[in-house]
Amino acid sequence: MLFQLSQDPGHLWKRYGIALSIILAFLLASHLIESNALQKAKRDAATIELSGKQRVLSQQVILFAQTYVSRNDAESAAKLAETLDEFEAAHLTLMADAAREASLGRLYLSRTPSTDEIVRNYISLGRDLPNAQYPRALIDELKAKGSGEVLERLDEAVKAVDARVKMQAQWAQTLQDLTLVLAAMVVLLEALVIFVPAHRAVNEAMQDLRTTAETDPLTRLRNRTGFDKDIIEAMDARKGDDQPLTLILFDLDDFKGINDRYGHITGDAVLRRLGYRVAKLPNLLSAARVGGDEFAILVDGDHWGQNESLSRIADDIRTTKDFLYHPINHKGQVINVSGTVGVSRYPIDAKDLKELRRNASASLLDAKRRGRDGLTIYNARIDDIARRRRTIQSALMSRDYEQDLKVVFQPLVDADSRKIKSVEALARWSHPDLGPVNPMEFLAIARESGIGQEVDSTIRSLALSQIAPALNQNLIESVSLNVSPLYLATEGFADTLMTMIESYKIQLDQVWIEVTENERLTSMVIARENLETLNQAGVRIALDDYGVGYSNIQRLAELPIQRLKIDKSIVQHIEENPKYAGVLRSSVQLARALGADVVAEGVETPGQLSKVELIGCKLVQGYLYFKPMPVTECMDLFKQRLPSVA
Ligand code: C2E
Numbered sequence: 001m002l003f004q005l006s007q008d009p010g011h012l013w014k015r016y017g018i019a020l021s022i023i024l025a026f027l028l029a030s031h032l033i034e035s036n037a038l039q040k041a042k043r044d045a046a047t048i049e050l051s052g053k054q055r056v057l058s059q060q061v062i063l064f065a066q067t068y069v070s071r072n073d074a075e076s077a078a079k080l081a082e083t084l085d086e087f088e089a090a091h092l093t094l095m096a097d098a099a100r101e102a103s104l105g106r107l108y109l110s111r112t113p114s115t116d117e118i119v120r121n122y123i124s125l126g127r128d129l130p131n132a133q134y135p136r137a138l139i140d141e142l143k144a145k146g147s148g149e150v151l152e153r154l155d156e157a158v159k160a161v162d163a164r165v166k167m168q169a170q171w172a173q174t175l176q177d178l179t180l181v182l183a184a185m186v187v188l189l190e191a192l193v194i195f196v197p198a199h200r201a202v203n204e205a206m207q208d209l210r211t212t213a214e215t216d217p218l219t220r221l222r223n224r225t226g227f228d229k230d231i232i233e234a235m236d237a238r239k240g241d242d243q244p245l246t247l248i249l250f251d252l253d254d255f256k257g258i259n260d261r262y263g264h265i266t267g268d269a270v271l272r273r274l275g276y277r278v279a280k281l282p283n284l285l286s287a288a289r290v291g292g293d294e295f296a297i298l299v300d301g302d303h304w305g306q307n308e309s310l311s312r313i314a315d316d317i318r319t320t321k322d323f324l325y326h327p328i329n330h331k332g333q334v335i336n337v338s339g340t341v342g343v344s345r346y347p348i349d350a351k352d353l354k355e356l357r358r359n360a361s362a363s364l365l366d367a368k369r370r371g372r373d374g375l376t377i378y379n380a381r382i383d384d385i386a387r388r389r390r391t392i393q394s395a396l397m398s399r400d401y402e403q404d405l406k407v408v409f410q411p412l413v414d415a416d417s418r419k420i421k422s423v424e425a426l427a428r429w430s431h432p433d434l435g436p437v438n439p440m441e442f443l444a445i446a447r448e449s450g451i452g453q454e455v456d457s458t459i460r461s462l463a464l465s466q467i468a469p470a471l472n473q474n475l476i477e478s479v480s481l482n483v484s485p486l487y488l489a490t491e492g493f494a495d496t497l498m499t500m501i502e503s504y505k506i507q508l509d510q511v512w513i514e515v516t517e518n519e520r521l522t523s524m525v526i527a528r529e530n531l532e533t534l535n536q537a538g539v540r541i542a543l544d545d546y547g548v549g550y551s552n553i554q555r556l557a558e559l560p561i562q563r564l565k566i567d568k569s570i571v572q573h574i575e576e577n578p579k580y581a582g583v584l585r586s587s588v589q590l591a592r593a594l595g596a597d598v599v600a601e602g603v604e605t606p607g608q609l610s611k612v613e614l615i616g617c618k619l620v621q622g623y624l625y626f627k628p629m630p631v632t633e634c635m636d637l638f639k640q641r642l643p644s645v646a
């Protein structure tokens, strides 16, 4: 229907089109009628003019007829004949006009005798004159007909034509007025019925567009733009109010891994599900997806007051986090999700949007660094940490780090023989100003700065050069090198490593590499290729930090693994928590099934030692026996049988 309201912009344009067509049709019709009337008026004017001419010609006919009768000369006769011809020609034209114009034609022909007959009669009278016996009587007849019947008929016709022309002019004027009125009405109607709702629809569309620009299409939550707007609004509304606003950032762990494992469609479904959960959180002022796998919420100030203890807030947020990251059931698959959280509060630790966002991001980064599942509420320490990171980073980038880089070795002790079977090489680095920096910390910073592989390789080369004599003399069976999964999944890694090992005259089967289970492999395919190449050449593979984190059975099945290293966080709770004893027990069983051995890492007490031995760990590493030490200290130990510690 033409004027039915519709939100569909397509319909709207259709309606515009129809309305405009109506106006155009009116204009066209009025123009046609008018030009038609104009043409007619022109023709009528010609007819009237011709009738006037007939009147003159008929008088001339009578005049020349009289001259001819009185003079009886050839010249007058010729003039009479000429005028008659002209009169006849004009008459024929008039008759043709009359035939075309039904009303005029009727006027000429309807009455008896018809105008045509009278005029023709008149013309033949004039023609007869030169041959007539009594021309004076003919002239009288001509006079009577000319000024009477003929002229009267002509006048009548002219009057009728004139009247019609006037009427037509009037009609054209009326039509023109009517068209104008109609056009005005249509325009008015348009304005009222179409343009007003159209304007509304356009407004709505604009609003929609604006909302779209502020909405995340996947989750229907706000996007960063929309979220920032909400934060600013909330801040403005809160001026002078001391109830803080809390910005909480949630970052999903290993979303890439979820995408790799389940595919992008499922990845999207996971994000949508998380978005749905985020929207359900209590006390929300706004909720958004602010990055690929990053969500953010703004929590009402009344929720946590100015003096609320951080530990209460942290507890509350942990509950929120547990709700957000409980496993997702998607098409029969259970997908485990976890994430880190960063928090900042306005106006407690930030005075504006920029600072609030920056502090929340810094907190999130801190939480991430502190491991999976972390939570950090912004505090002054965070800025110190950021500063420290920058200091470490610039030192690493300057390449001077090499002279402060050291490697220490921590023995792995055989539980039965109590002899040192092997050593794990561990990196040590001291910053000139900051002092010793934890390897996890500086290696992570090196990785983030893009020089991780280089640093890793420098450490390996240093370790191999220092431990080569012990291996060459067969004082120990092997050395373990830590390898970041990031580089394990790099093409050519295996060959480079083997070349390096051989350059120190070390047998390939004297080397183990430890791959942490805590980080995802960027490419499983390349990692497996590298590991298989190494394995076939004799290098053996240990899965490090086993029992925490991903514990991915599939990875165990896919990769060639000869050793599980049980993470120290499990060993350290083995005495008081039966759950950890269970993990260790099942790990030992799993290792047997894989044909691998088990190393218990981080054994600090005799109690832990007897427990891990009881469960079946044949190899033990920990402060109870040895802390990591420089190679010079190791060399003496390698030759001894260790005293009993249990
Ligand atoms: P990791 O591979 O799990 O190494 C074992 C860590 O446990 C070492 O920490 C070691 O000193 C510590 N440890 C050993 N026994 C005990 C114990 O009884 N109690 C306690 N509390 N800790 C014990 P470290 O040397 O600080 O290394 C930390 C992590 O840094 C390593 O964990 C490893 O992931 C990484 N890392 C160290 N050196 C290198 C390296 O050269 N390359 C790579 N890629 N990573 C390295």
Ligand code: CA
Pocket (backbone or CB within 6 Å): 424, 482, 514, 544
């Ligand atoms: Ca290790």
Ligand code: CA
Pocket (backbone or CB within 6 Å): 544, 545, 546, 565, 566, 567, 568, 601
């Ligand atoms: Ca470990």
